Amino acid sequence: MSQKLPEKLINEKGLRxxxxxxxxxxxxxxxxxxxxxxxxxxxxxxxxxxxxxAVYGPKEVHPRHLALPDRAILRCRYHMAPFSxxxxxxxxxxxxxxxxxxxxxxxxxxxxxxxxxxxTAIDIFVEVLQADGGTRCAGITVASxxxxxxxxxMRDLVCACAAGKVDGxxxxxxxxxxxxxxxxxxPFAMMPNTESVTLLQMDGMLTPEEFEKAFNMAIxxxxxIYSLQKEALKAKYVAIKEAVEE
Amino acid sequence: MLPTFFEKREIVVPGDLxxxxxxxxxxxxxxxxKRIYASRVGLVDYVNKKVQVVALRAFYVPRVGDxxxxxxxxxxxxxxxxxxxxxxxxxxxxxxxxxxxxNPRKDDLTAIYDVGDMIIAKIAAYDRTQNxxxxxxxxxLGKITRGQIVQITPTKxxxxxxxxxxxxxxxxxxxxxxxxLGQNGLILVSGRSIENERLAVMAIRKIEDxxxxxGLTDRITEMLRKEKEKGVRKDESKTA
Numbered sequence: 001m002s003q004k005l006p007e008k009l010i011n012e013k014g015l016r017x018x019x020x021x022x023x024x025x026x027x028x029x030x031x032x033x034x035x036x037x038x039x040x041x042x043x044x045x046x047x048x049x050x051x052x053x054a055v056y057g058p059k060e061v062h063p064r065h066l067a068l069p070d071r072a073i074l075r076c077r078y079h080m081a082p083f084s085x086x087x088x089x090x091x092x093x094x095x096x097x098x099x100x101x102x103x104x105x106x107x108x109x110x111x112x113x114x115x116x117x118x119x120t121a122i123d124i125f126v127e128v129l130q131a132d133g134g135t136r137c138a139g140i141t142v143a144s145x146x147x148x149x150x151x152x153x154m155r156d157l158v159c160a161c162a163a164g165k166v167d168g169x170x171x172x173x174x175x176x177x178x179x180x181x182x183x184x185x186x187p188f189a190m191m192p193n194t195e196s197v198t199l200l201q202m203d204g205m206l207t208p209e210e211f212e213k214a215f216n217m218a219i220x221x222x223x224x225i226y227s228l229q230k231e232a233l234k235a236k237y238v239a240i241k242e243a244v245e246e
Numbered sequence: 247m248l249p250t251f252f253e254k255r256e257i258v259v260p261g262d263l264x265x266x267x268x269x270x271x272x273x274x275x276x277x278x279x280k281r282i283y284a285s286r287v288g289l290v291d292y293v294n295k296k297v298q299v300v301a302l303r304a305f306y307v308p309r310v311g312d313x314x315x316x317x318x319x320x321x322x323x324x325x326x327x328x329x330x331x332x333x334x335x336x337x338x339x340x341x342x343x344x345x346x347x348x349n350p351r352k353d354d355l356t357a358i359y360d361v362g363d364m365i366i367a368k369i370a371a372y373d374r375t376q377n378x379x380x381x382x383x384x385x386x387l388g389k390i391t392r393g394q395i396v397q398i399t400p401t402k403x404x405x406x407x408x409x410x411x412x413x414x415x416x417x418x419x420x421x422x423x424x425x426x427l428g429q430n431g432l433i434l435v436s437g438r439s440i441e442n443e444r445l446a447v448m449a450i451r452k453i454e455d456x457x458x459x460x461g462l463t464d465r466i467t468e469m470l471r472k473e474k475e476k477g478v479r480k481d482e483s484k485t486a
Contacts, residue, residue, distance in 0.1 A: 058333040120333040151304035153285040156261035193261050233259040
């Protein structure tokens, strides 16, 4: 690997490599309805992480035997483009991608009224175009927007964000370097309305006190992302409204 | 009155808290305890005690009695399978079309409807355990032989109709086209000339894009008149 890892991830002023404070999110850009061929779609840029999500359905299930008589099935494919990382990634689904597909699906499942449309399938495609840490969280955030854009009835939007420990400090929204060199990473997803957690993982070591701090920091981060999600969903329609009504 | 949290016709997204207290949860909303939330992106509406959301994007869920426009995708032994732009494909029975007993050895179903044909039909029966059943046994139903088909989001069909049919009658009057609305979001436009059909299609597309704005009927009328004038001028320059 040609990437040179810095000695310190947090400088004397307490700022991180990209100049963020420990509890600061990366700049976030969300866009809804970016693909015309999908039923619903969305795009996210979280720092250098760039992800596109597309949703199809509900539609008839193929192969047939997968259909459930009492609810829709949710299928998810998380995939990294070959050019999304420094060294070309094989486009074939890896063990990691299959696991993340499952994790993302399970994080979104409780938000959808699957029981409304029995014997159908909803497909989600999460395509990572550029990866710089936090792709599973950004993937959940953007997939939830794509679901809403597809007109699928939902209890709430799901927003996700990671917290972790870097150079002994608890930080929010880790980048790739911070994730690799840091001590711990806690990906987290929630539905803010019901305050229910739909994803919680941990990699690394944290004391119970540190974990609680990271957990609370992630909740705060999620709330910020949540309001941006809502704004992004409305933006498309508000723009048209303003243009024609003046 | 108990609190509501949005203005009428304001845009809401899934998870938005719409009202709290003694309200009834209408379309595209759900109730949790005493609170009512939106479940789709749309425009909120408070009607007396009922809270509902008119969805800006949704798919078609069959309802008995709806007129729909569909495409034959498969010819089976005793009927056709029809794509009605919904999560569920519909079935049209041969006995429904033939109005008599049907003999699979003698009757050739492809002679009546073949794969790719478009039909106007009505939903005869549907429950969630079984795919919807269609019927073409009514005036105005059956195979489509001419015209153009436009597809829009099914929830915007009422907007194309307008209040008491005001919008649809404007389009019909200005373009002279005959328009059949399928509740599943497909619209058949057939007029005397392609030019007229193109105008009507343009108007429908505009309605879809601007469905959530007010004063739309006036803007559509204006647009159609302008476009017609343009067309007339073009014709004049051709003859001159």
